[in-house]
Amino acid sequence: MSALMGKAVVNFGPGIPWEMREYPVPSPKPGAMVLKISMASICGSDVHAYLGEFGGPKGVRQKPSILGHEFVGRVHELGEGVCTDTVGRRLEVGDRVLWSPSMLCGRCPSCLREVVPCPNRKEHQGTTSDDWPHFKGAFAEYYYLNPGQWVYKVPDVVPDSAAVYVDCAAATVAYALTKVDFPMGSWGLIQGAGGLGLCAAPMMKDRGARVIVVDKRAERLELARAFGADHTIDGTEYPTPESRIERVRELTKGVGPEVVLEVVAGAPEVVPEGLEMLAIGGTYLTVGLVGPYPVTIEMGPFINKGLRLIGSAQFKAATMADVLDLMERTIDKYPWDKVISHTFRLEDTEEAIKQAAAGKVVRAAVVMD
Numbered sequence: 001m002s003a004l005m006g007k008a009v010v011n012f013g014p015g016i017p018w019e020m021r022e023y024p025v026p027s028p029k030p031g032a033m034v035l036k037i038s039m040a041s042i043c044g045s046d047v048h049a050y051l052g053e054f055g056g057p058k059g060v061r062q063k064p065s066i067l068g069h070e071f072v073g074r075v076h077e078l079g080e081g082v083c084t085d086t087v088g089r090r091l092e093v094g095d096r097v098l099w100s101p102s103m104l105c106g107r108c109p110s111c112l113r114e115v116v117p118c119p120n121r122k123e124h125q126g127t128t129s130d131d132w133p134h135f136k137g138a139f140a141e142y143y144y145l146n147p148g149q150w151v152y153k154v155p156d157v158v159p160d161s162a163a164v165y166v167d168c169a170a171a172t173v174a175y176a177l178t179k180v181d182f183p184m185g186s187w188g189l190i191q192g193a194g195g196l197g198l199c200a201a202p203m204m205k206d207r208g209a210r211v212i213v214v215d216k217r218a219e220r221l222e223l224a225r226a227f228g229a230d231h232t233i234d235g236t237e238y239p240t241p242e243s244r245i246e247r248v249r250e251l252t253k254g255v256g257p258e259v260v261l262e263v264v265a266g267a268p269e270v271v272p273e274g275l276e277m278l279a280i281g282g283t284y285l286t287v288g289l290v291g292p293y294p295v296t297i298e299m300g301p302f303i304n305k306g307l308r309l310i311g312s313a314q315f316k317a318a319t320m321a322d323v324l325d326l327m328e329r330t331i332d333k334y335p336w337d338k339v340i341s342h343t344f345r346l347e348d349t350e351e352a353i354k355q356a357a358a359g360k361v362v363r364a365a366v367v368m369d
């Protein structure tokens with residue numbers, strides 16, 4: 001084991017202040033690698049964990065763990081036998097890479113049929129950061145990547161501030177969109193212009209669709225237009241579902257969008273509204289409403305319009321490569337680096353999470369270098 005030490009921000013459960021700790025940087029076992037993290041972004045699920053919306057009870061001190069699962073960095077040390085990334089490109093110490101914290105099990109019925117989600121998806125090894133190899137989350141200077149975890153070289157033109165949220169924000173929405181078709185001349189509508197919604201706009205454009213984005217925050221809608229939205233609908237200007245549905249009819253010449261994508265957090269009332277906006281035969285794609293959100297659907301119109309409702313979670317290894325390819329091709333066209341709206345130092349990670357919880361940022365990131 002090397003004498004090098006690395007910093008990590010560890011948490012003990014909701015309601016307990018986070019602490020900065022130092023751990024020895026491990027040497028990788030055969031097939032593994034150690035990565036030096038440059039930037040880590042804060043995902044909605046980190047906020048849920050911080051607030052105790054799932055996980056342990058609030059105020060009860062748990063074993064220390066490192067949160068965070070969206071990161072980018074460089075190869076620090078390669079274990080014996082590792083010389084390429086997941087798609088076979090040569091890897092050397094110092095190469096810029098992004099990677100996935102999770103692994104599919106490979107043996108459940110879903111994995112065997114090559115569909116996701118995998119119900120047995122593993123999030124690294126164990127939960128405590130006091131146990132070797134310590135570096136198991138994103139809010140730290142290093143990360144220990146097990147054999148089999150996906151890792152990709154990042155194209156030079158894609159900055160850290162774009163690569164950092166490929167897994168999970170961008171890949172989650174990219175994978176959801178593989179489940180729908182965009183026939184010639186079709187429209188896609190995105191409910192919610194947060195990180196996922198902004199990413200979805202160029203992805204729909206790349207598939208040939210015209211795009212409408214609905215949100216209530218003017219600055220997010222401006223960003224959505226920079227991300228390729230043909231039209232935006234401001235919920236403060238069109239305050240009722242009826243007025244928004246009417247506006248969508250106008251924009252789509254009475255036809256409606258073939259796809260409505262829901263990427264909102266905690267607003268289940270958007271579902272019936274989105275279903276009503278859809279074109280005949282259209283698909284409602286739901287990604288953001290993870291949580292106990294009951295929704296009432298009027299079945300008559302749903303059946304008579306021949307609609308489809310599809311949920312989507314997780315993604316495949318290939319999705320990450322596809323997102324990186326899209327970013328590389330369109331880095332001059334869309335402001336991929338602007339999804340990260342605020343950056344913080346590693347020691348201010350808890351403050352970054354608080355601001356994300358308060359909705360003050362599009363997406364916050366912690367910068368280590």
Ligand SMILES: [Zn+2]
Nearest residue numbers: 043045168169
């Ligand atoms: Zn996430």
Ligand SMILES: [Zn+2]
Nearest residue numbers: 105108111118
């Ligand atoms: Zn599986």
